[in-house]
Amino acid sequence: MAMFLPISISIGSALWMLYRNNFRYEKQIFERQMNIEIQVQSREIEEIFTSITDDLLLAARQKNVESFLAGNSTLLPQLVRDGTAFLQEKEIYNQISLLDLQGREILRLNYDRGNPQVVAAPQLQSKEERAFFQETVVLDRGQVFISRLELNRDNQQIKRPFKPTIRIATPVFDSNGNKGGILMLNYLADNLQDSLHRTDAISLGEISLLNREGFWLHSPNPNDEWGFQLPERRDKIFSKVYPIAWKQIATVESGRVETPRGLFVFTTVYPMRAAQRSIADSIETPIKIVTTGKPWKLVSRIDPATLQARSRSIAQPLLALYGGVLVLSAISAGILAVTQTRQQFAETQLQNFAQREKLLRNRLSSQIRDSLELNTIMETVVRETRVLLQVDCCTFGWYRPDGDSPQWNMVAEAKAENVDSWLRTYPASRIAALVQRLQQEPLVFVRVEEGADADDPLQLLLRDRGYGSLLAILIIERSTELGILIVGDGCSSRQWSQLEREMLWEVRKQIEIAVTQADLYATSQANTLAAVAQAQEVRETLQKLQRTQAQLIQAEKMSSLGYLVAGIAHEINNPVNFVYGNLAPLQGYTEDLLELLALYQKFDRQPHPKIAETLKAIDLEFIQEDLPKLLHSMKEGTERIRGIVRSLRSFSRLDESELKTVDVHEGLDSTLVILQHRLKAKSNFPEIAVVKEYGDLPLVECYAGQLNQVLM
Incomplete structure (x- = not known):
């Protein structure tokens, strides 16, 4: 009875801590x-x-x-x-x-x-x-x-x-x-x-x-x-x-x-x-x-x-x-009370077990729950289980019987230095017999038996690993794979106690909780990534819409520019034609007047003093020389304006909105005329030289106004 109370308190404390950690x-x-x-x-x-x-x-x-x-x-x-x-x-x-x-x-x-x-x-x-x-x-x-x-x-x-x-x-x-x-x-x-x-x-x-x-x-x-x-x-x-x-x-x-x-x-x-x-x-x-x-x-x-x-x-x-x-x-306390000697020995064993059990639960509760990654969880499990059960090796692996090549994949291991590593992938047949036993009873104990069948798969597994005995437990069950924890010891006479087996069951429960939380965490991450991806998709769609809107606005600007160009060309064309049409008669009249003035100078050598004073004041000789040049400059200027107007009308082609056959070279020349001011030298960049190397292109059927907008 003296042992019962501390054991109860120890176990109760361990369970209370496990409860608090879980909660x-x-x-x-x-x-x-x-x-x-x-x-x-x-x-x-x-x-x-x-x-x-x-x-x-x-x-x-x-x-x-x-x-x-x-x-x-x-x-x-x-x-x-x-x-x-x-x-x-x-x-x-x-x-x-x-x-x-x-x-x-x-x-x-x-x-x-x-x-x-x-x-x-x-x-x-x-x-x-x-x-x-x-x-x-x-x-x-x-x-x-x-x-x-x-x-x-x-x-x-x-x-x-x-x-x-x-x-x-x-x-x-x-x-x-x-x-x-x-x-x-x-x-x-x-x-x-x-x-x-x-x-x-x-x-x-x-x-x-x-x-x-x-x-x-x-x-x-x-x-x-x-x-x-x-x-x-x-x-x-x-x-x-x-x-x-x-x-x-x-x-x-x-x-x-x-x-x-x-x-x-x-x-x-x-x-x-x-x-x-x-x-x-x-x-x-x-x-x-x-x-x-x-x-x-x-x-x-x-x-x-x-x-x-x-x-x-x-x-x-x-x-x-x-x-x-x-x-x-x-019950254990009652049995221990039968004899004082055995009671003392049992007390020592139970105290050691209680301490080990408490350590196992505390460490697994704290260390397993510190991570939501399954591989990290299993590495913690095999390490702590080996230390607390004091065995030569503890391993965890996945048995995957489906697919083209069934496998037994060992992924986590804790072992003594003199024990060979088991971390690799094996054919599923290597452990098929043990898996078959685990599917019938989730906790399997196997040890080397004298006189056993030499071809027994489980005996072959023990000899291959150098184990005297092993304890295997089915930890995780999924539709396509099984997670198996194997505890091996070199001593064939080791009797795995019921309490040690129950400790493995406790390990299994801890892992079940941890795996559930890891799956929940993975699901939460997937949901978060999906939400972020959806937000990104909405953002990209919005950006595409905005780009489309910008393109529509640009198209409207170009269309408005075409109307504006056509209107300006029309308004300029009429007065320019009027000026240009009157320049030829004006030049003729001027020549006649200059010729008449020359005749006066030839036959009237002594003009009236007032006329002589005026001739000197206006510098008649300079006027006779400069006036033809001035008329010639005016003619060249009006011809240039008419050329620009023709280029603007050719560029806009608002009166030619349907398909028609046009000369692409003419559209290029019109566009270059309009952009001439952009080609001249500025304070921050030199003049842009345009080299025309036109080929012998046939007439092209197109929308001329829209083509000119593209060229610009």
């Missing part, structure tokens, strides 16, 4: 999974704010908006069509408004359940006193105002059913670069709420989204939400319900906190910082975000009942084991 590790797994969930959710929120900022900035840069603000009121119907198409395509905005610089609405489109509506002119309102207008009207190009997330109001009354809304606005500029008004979008946060509900459905804990003051923006209980706007819910605030947890959540960027109300894992979400990374307008002007909103807190909570249930699930098998061990210890 602590379970909570670590919970925390990791909860942290992964809130990090993925945080990235989804940031992607939403990046997307709506891109939408606003791209809409503000539309040519029709700029032209309308510049005074082209005929574009209003087109703006209505563009806005309607935008709302129907996105389906996340319930209103788009265009305001002038005094805050009066110029255009407002409402979108309700798939039905876009244009607000009639008498119903348009002034937003001059609204905060979003006052914040936005002072901003510059590329700067964005984002309001906080709140319930939508109508005439100062909150609309029901609730519509969580974010107002996002930016200045818009006319085609002359002057600030002409404000473009505002009302973002309905339904897809943000849907994202949080999806996370709720699969999360280990309850997901909450909180504003800076601790009010719920999203709660497991919808009746707790929007307390900062609804007077009847003013007391529904996270900081009052969970005051201990809120002290740390409110002051720390991210982390975990455990209180009597549960386990909390949290992080800080900066949606406005995500909007700052929008690239929609970054080519011209860096984006600046002006906002009345503040960072949010994303919290995942597991209630105490869940933790207690997990605690009981771990404690119950350990209590059953403890009860069994106590019964075994009591």
Whole structure:
């Protein structure tokens, strides 16, 4: 009886430590999974704010908006069509408004359940006193105002059913670069709420989204939400319900906190910082975000009942084991009481065993759980098992019977220096007999038997390894492979005690738990990688869309350039033809006048004094010499202008929009004429010399105007 109490205490202590380690590790797994969930959710929120900022900035840069603000009121119907198409395509905005610089609405489109509506002119309102207008009207190009997330109001009354809304606005500029008004979008946060509900459905804990003051923006209980706007819910605030947890959540960027109300894992979400990374307008002007909103807190909570249930699930098998061990210890104590001599010896053996068992459980519980990699776990198992069982060799291997070449692959080993290594891959037949026994009884004991059949596969295995006896246990069972732990000793007379076998069973249980957690960790990593890959795919798709939009804008620019070139060429051509057509008669008249003047000088040698004074003042000889040169220069100049006009018309070819046969050389020459100013020497680079080596090309059937745009 004197031995029973310390043994019971020792075993109870070992089991208690095993329980505490297991429960602590379970909570670590919970925390990791909860942290992964809130990090993925945080990235989804940031992607939403990046997307709506891109939408606003791209809409503000539309040519029709700029032209309308510049005074082209005929574009209003087109703006209505563009806005309607935008709302129907996105389906996340319930209103788009265009305001002038005094805050009066110029255009407002409402979108309700798939039905876009244009607000009639008498119903348009002034937003001059609204905060979003006052914040936005002072901003510059590329700067964005984002309001906080709140319930939508109508005439100062909150609309029901609730519509969580974010107002996002930016200045818009006319085609002359002057600030002409404000473009505002009302973002309905339904897809943000849907994202949080999806996370709720699969999360280990309850997901909450909180504003800076601790009010719920999203709660497991919808009746707790929007307390900062609804007077009847003013007391529904996270900081009052969970005051201990809120002290740390409110002051720390991210982390975990455990209180009597549960386990909390949290992080800080900066949606406005995500909007700052929008690239929609970054080519011209860096984006600046002006906002009345503040960072949010994303919290995942597991209630105490869940933790207690997990605690009981771990404690119950350990209590059953403890009860069994106590019964075994009591029986052993009774037997030891038969004789004092044997009792002393048994006490020593049991004490040694209890110490070894305690060491085994403690080391395996701490060292196995420190890693989630299966290979590391098995290396720890074989090392600690060999030391604690005091054997020559302990190995772990995978038996894979399927496939073209069945294998027995030894992957972890701990051995004495005089024992040969077993770490290699063998044919499956090498251990097939032992595997067959293990499938019938998961724990197999084999020793060298005198007079045994020399061809017995198990006896051959013992002799090949130099073992006197071995103990094998089936540790892991999978559909395509079996994990087997083999403990070998050189002494054939060693009697593997029941307690040592039970220790191996305990090792198996420890490994089962560790392997389960390793699989869970691998699954979590795979889910995380999949989420990251999906986010990357969305980002790449967005980038492709933006590149396509940029290409469309460039194509529109080139088309507009063609129209502009054609118009300029037409406007220049008429006066130039007028000047050029009159130069020939002017030259003839000038020659006649000069000839007449020469005759006067020849036959009137003594002109009137006033005429002589004037002739001297105007330098008649210089005029007679320079006037023909001047007319010749004017003719060359008008011919050059006519050549440039022909090149511009040839380049634009707006009157030749269909396929026709053209000379490619003519298009190249026209383009070079237009780009002549780019070829001249500048202060920072020399003149560009153009060498023309045209081949004998036939006429080509093409769209001449578009081809010239490509050449430019």
